[in-house]
Amino acid sequence: MKIRESDITKIANIAKMELSAEESKDLTQSLQEILVHMDVLNQVETKNVDPTIDVLPLKNVYREDKVKEGLTKEQVFANASEVENNCFKVPRII
Amino acid sequence: MSSLLGLTAHELQELLKKKEISSEDLIKEHLSQIKKVEGALNAFVTVTEKKALQEAQKIDEKRCRGEELSSLAGIPMALSDNILTAGVKTTCSSRMLANFVPPYSATVAEKLQSADAVLLGKGNLDEFGLGATTENSYFGATHNPHDLKAVSGGACGGVSAAVAAEEAVFALGTDTGGDLRQPASFCGVIGFKPTFGAVSRYGVVTGASSLGQVGPLTRDMTDCAWVMNAISGYDPHDSLSVASADKGDYTSFLVNDVKGLKIGIPQEYLQGVDPEIIAQLRETAAKLVELGASCEEVSLPYRELALSTYQIISAAEGSSNLACFDGVRYGFKVEAEDLDTLYKKTRGQGFGPEVKKSIILGTYVLSSEQYEVYYLKALKVRTLLKAAMEKLFQNYDCLLLPSTPTVASNLGDNPARAEARDLKIWTCPANLAGIPALSLPWGMVKGRPVGIQFMGKAFAEETLFRIGFTLEQNTNQTRLSLNGKGVC
Numbered sequence: 001m002k003i004r005e006s007d008i009t010k011i012a013n014i015a016k017m018e019l020s021a022e023e024s025k026d027l028t029q030s031l032q033e034i035l036v037h038m039d040v041l042n043q044v045e046t047k048n049v050d051p052t053i054d055v056l057p058l059k060n061v062y063r064e065d066k067v068k069e070g071l072t073k074e075q076v077f078a079n080a081s082e083v084e085n086n087c088f089k090v091p092r093i094i
Numbered sequence: 095m096s097s098l099l100g101l102t103a104h105e106l107q108e109l110l111k112k113k114e115i116s117s118e119d120l121i122k123e124h125l126s127q128i129k130k131v132e133g134a135l136n137a138f139v140t141v142t143e144k145k146a147l148q149e150a151q152k153i154d155e156k157r158c159r160g161e162e163l164s165s166l167a168g169i170p171m172a173l174s175d176n177i178l179t180a181g182v183k184t185t186c187s188s189r190m191l192a193n194f195v196p197p198y199s200a201t202v203a204e205k206l207q208s209a210d211a212v213l214l215g216k217g218n219l220d221e222f223g224l225g226a227t228t229e230n231s232y233f234g235a236t237h238n239p240h241d242l243k244a245v246s247g248g249a250c251g252g253v254s255a256a257v258a259a260e261e262a263v264f265a266l267g268t269d270t271g272g273d274l275r276q277p278a279s280f281c282g283v284i285g286f287k288p289t290f291g292a293v294s295r296y297g298v299v300t301g302a303s304s305l306g307q308v309g310p311l312t313r314d315m316t317d318c319a320w321v322m323n324a325i326s327g328y329d330p331h332d333s334l335s336v337a338s339a340d341k342g343d344y345t346s347f348l349v350n351d352v353k354g355l356k357i358g359i360p361q362e363y364l365q366g367v368d369p370e371i372i373a374q375l376r377e378t379a380a381k382l383v384e385l386g387a388s389c390e391e392v393s394l395p396y397r398e399l400a401l402s403t404y405q406i407i408s409a410a411e412g413s414s415n416l417a418c419f420d421g422v423r424y425g426f427k428v429e430a431e432d433l434d435t436l437y438k439k440t441r442g443q444g445f446g447p448e449v450k451k452s453i454i455l456g457t458y459v460l461s462s463e464q465y466e467v468y469y470l471k472a473l474k475v476r477t478l479l480k481a482a483m484e485k486l487f488q489n490y491d492c493l494l495l496p497s498t499p500t501v502a503s504n505l506g507d508n509p510a511r512a513e514a515r516d517l518k519i520w521t522c523p524a525n526l527a528g529i530p531a532l533s534l535p536w537g538m539v540k541g542r543p544v545g546i547q548f549m550g551k552a553f554a555e556e557t558l559f560r561i562g563f564t565l566e567q568n569t570n571q572t573r574l575s576l577n578g579k580g581v582c
Contacts (some may be wrong), residue, residue, distance in 0.1 A: 008454065015413065015457040016420075016434070017450060018442030026447075027454050034455060038402045041471050044478065051473030052480060054304055055290050055528030055552075056336060063330065075197035079424035088422050093433050 003032045098123050099260040100575060103169045103317045106263065110157070110168055117150040117157070117168030121212055124170040128214065128261045131581045136236050137246070137255040139175045140183050141215040146170070149212045156210075165320050167210035172262035174250045174274075175216035176223055177308070178297040179203050182213070186299050187231035187252075188221045190419050190426045190444035200297025201332070202266055202308050202325045209324045214262050217252030221446045222416065223273055223301050225249050226514040227503075230448045235505055239581040240282060240574075241542055244502035247277030250311075254281040257311050258543075258574075259581050264317055266325070268298060270306040271404050272497075272521020275533035279497035279545020282535045282574035284312045284562070288322065289553050290528035291336035294329030301412035301452070303334070305404070305525040313573060315563040319344035322555070338553070347559035350567045353386030355557065357548075358490035360394035363520060367499040370539040375496055378536055378546045381569055382494075382561070389494065392486060396479050397519065403479065404522040405515075406459050406472035413456025419444065480527045487551045492558065496520055497533040497545030524549050532558040537571045 005028045012019045012027075019027065073086055082089035098106065098120055109115045125143055132138060153168045173179060176186045178196040180203075185191045199207070207213070220230040228251030229235040236251040238244035239259035246255040250267030254277035257265050267274035269287040278285025287309045300306030310321035322344040328337040341347075359379060364372055379389040421427035421440030428439035445453070459468035486493065498517055507514075524531035529552050536546040550558045566572045 007458075011454050011457045011461070014461065015417075015453050016437040016441055017445070017453060018438040019450070020442075023447075023450065027451060030451055031454060031458065034405070035468075038406060038468060040398055041402055041406075041468070041475055044396075044399060044475055046471060046474035046478070049474040049477050051470055052476040053473060054334065055480065055526075056334065058334070061330075061333070071197050078197060079194055080422065081427050090422055090433050091429075091431060091436055 001035060003028055003035065099127055101263070102313045103166060103263050103320055106169060107165055113157070117153040117212065118147065120168060121146050121150040121170055121214070124214055124261060127259070131239070131259050131261065134237060134242055134581050135239060135255055135259055136234050137218060137252045137259065137261060138172070138215040139185050139187060139218050139233050139252070142182055142213055145182070146212050146214050153210050153212070164209040164324070166206065166324055169211050169263050170214045171206060171211045172215055172217045172253045172256040172265040173203060173213060174219055174253045174265070174267045176219060176268060176299040177203055177266060178299070179213065179216065182216065184216065185232070186222045187219045187233055188444070188446065188449070189232045192232065192426065194425055196297075198297060201294035201329045203297065205325050206266075211324070217250065217256055217265060217267070219252055220249040221449050222299065222412070223249040223268060223270055224412070224448045224452050226276065226517045228252060228277070229505065230446060232446060237505065237581070238281060238502050238542070239576060241502070242581060243504050244542055245280065245505050247280035247502060249273040251277045254278050254283060254285070254311055257281070257283045257313065259576070263313070264321055265311040266308055266321070267311055268300050268306055268308050269525065270300055270302050270408060271518040271525050274309050274311060275497050275521050275531060275545070275547060276517055278311050278533045279535070280502035280543060282543030284314065284318055284535065285533040286310050286318050286322070286558070287524060287531045288326065288555060289530045291334055292341070292553070292555070293326050294332040294335050296329055296331035301415060302408040303411050303415065305408055305411070315559060315566050316345065316348060318562070319348055319559060341555055344555070344559060347556040348563040349560045350564050351386070352382055352561055352564045355387040355491045355561065356489065357382060357387055357389045357492055357494050358392035358486055359389060359494050361391045362394055362397040363495040367496050368501070368539065371496050371499065371501070371544055374536045374539065374544045375494065375546055378565065379494060381565065385564060385568060392490065394486060394493070394523070395482055396475070399475050400479055400523050400526060401516065401519050403472045403475045404518060404526060405455070406468050407476065409452045409456035410460050410469050411456070413453045413460065416449065416453055476526050479523060483523065483527045483529065492548050492550045492561065495547050495549070497547040501539050501542035501544060520547065528552055530555050530558055532562055534562050534565060535572050535574050538574065543574055
């Protein structure tokens with residue numbers, strides 16, 4: 001599959017990550033190279049193979065619905081740059 | 095008093111118990127070693143000098159009062175800087191978290207703290223664990239203590255170098271595709287990746303949730319067992335931690351006997367390996383046979399597929415996990431007029447090139463058009479790889495292969511080059527299958543350390559400890575010293 005620079009711009013937009021023109025160009029080439037490498041997977045027949053999402057045989061685990069001590073508001077907001085009325089403050093959305 | 099540097103935790107604990115030394119002496123000597131070598135090495139992002147000295151004094155007081163102390167009490171340690179430590183900066187070697195001070199600690203950090211191990215600092219790594227040389231760190235590369243021109247390996251090169259350079263007695267790193275075994279091999283120390291689920295990952299920033307584990311870096315197998323005793327076990331905070339993984343006392347696995355063990359050497363993993371490293375591996379195999387084990391070549395297919403499978407899964411999971419870095423709740427932030435631009439500028443400027451590449455790849459393989467072609471395909475190939483390993487383990491107790499195909503390369507080669515990525519070929523199968531793996535030093539080649547690797551059955555850590563301990567008791571190849579070379 002041929003990767004175009006417009007594909008990278010689209011993916012970066014989904015990932016909410018601004019790229020410079022030079023970065024977009026470099027990443028177009030890198031992704032193309034990586035995907036060529038990935039295409040080896042298509043040589044393997046996997047029609048009747050189940051995917052492995054986790055290596056462990058997992059079971060659902062229940063816990064008691066008990067209130068436990070958590071972080072304080074001060075701790076939660078300590079690393080935020082803008083806080084107002086116990087909320088994280090962000091610029092306008094619309 | 096002779097130097098305390100380079101001794102193991104159990105050797106030092108003897109001296110502490112006999113009160114021949116104090117924890118304060120021990121910490122002070124390691125802090126001066128850090129001062130002496132850090133300029134050349136850059137193993138640490140943060141050194142916690144003041145806190146370490148205060149803790150050492152408290153432990154000495156406890157000892158004076160005759161309080162019962164744990165085996166790691168007063169022993170200096172380093173933690174990789176992607177393991178959260180409450181009140182101590184945790185950066186993941188990224189601009190994104192350059193000033194981040196976590197409000198809570200990872201379970202493993204908390205367990206070591208309650209065992210009174212003393213944190214000396216946080217180890218440098220490839221940004222968010224993405225890389226194989228520790229050259230992708232926002233804080234600069236970590237050099238190899240055995241040869242300063244060489245890379246320390248990665249992602250967890252900082253903690254590996256710190257243990258090798260006698261700056262810390264042991265350390266914890268994370269291993270998503272070999273990130274602690276490979277730098278352990280390059281730096282000449284032991285690196286152990288436990289079975290997936292054996293050690294809690296709560297509070298650990300690993301890229302890929304279904305692959306990563308936390309594990310010890312130590313100078314010998316006894317220390318490795320001591321650290322595993324302290325950090326392993328079920329944790330309700332980690333939904334993928336396993337209650338049945340509780341192995342009891344790891345020191346009970348330190349048995350000097352490999353008689354009857356069947357070891358397979360996957361021939362595919364000898365291809366592309368430096369002949370001098372193959373010679374070291376053959377020497378290990380010969381020693382094991384001499385000690386009563388059997389070794390034979392076996393076939394482990396899908397070698398070429400393992401790396402691609404690993405890359406797709408780790409990029410996909412990593413891109414999801416890294417979505418939380420948005421500049422709002424914590425971390426680096428670029429001010430903007432609207433929220434969308436804030437996210438984009440923050441992430442565009444906060445992440446380095448390798449992280450961006452991984453996010454782009456991960457987002458691409460998870461996009462609706464490509465999901466089945468790449469991501470679902472990789473999950474299915476993972477099933478085949480796991481089945482191939484399980485089939486081998488029906489007849490063999492463990493597999494023996496090199497930890498790396500070459501010794502550490504020189505610093506300054508492009509860290510994103512294909513050879514650096516290909517290093518993971520030798521280590522990532524253990525992560526894909528979720529099985530335990532041990533990298534043991536085995537002498538030097540071209541003046542740089544060599545690592546030999548053993549992979550075992552899931553939750554059969556005892557076999558790897560038995561092999562490692564037996565080799566260590568019967569050879570002098572596993573404990574490398576700097577001997578005045580490299581940084582010392």
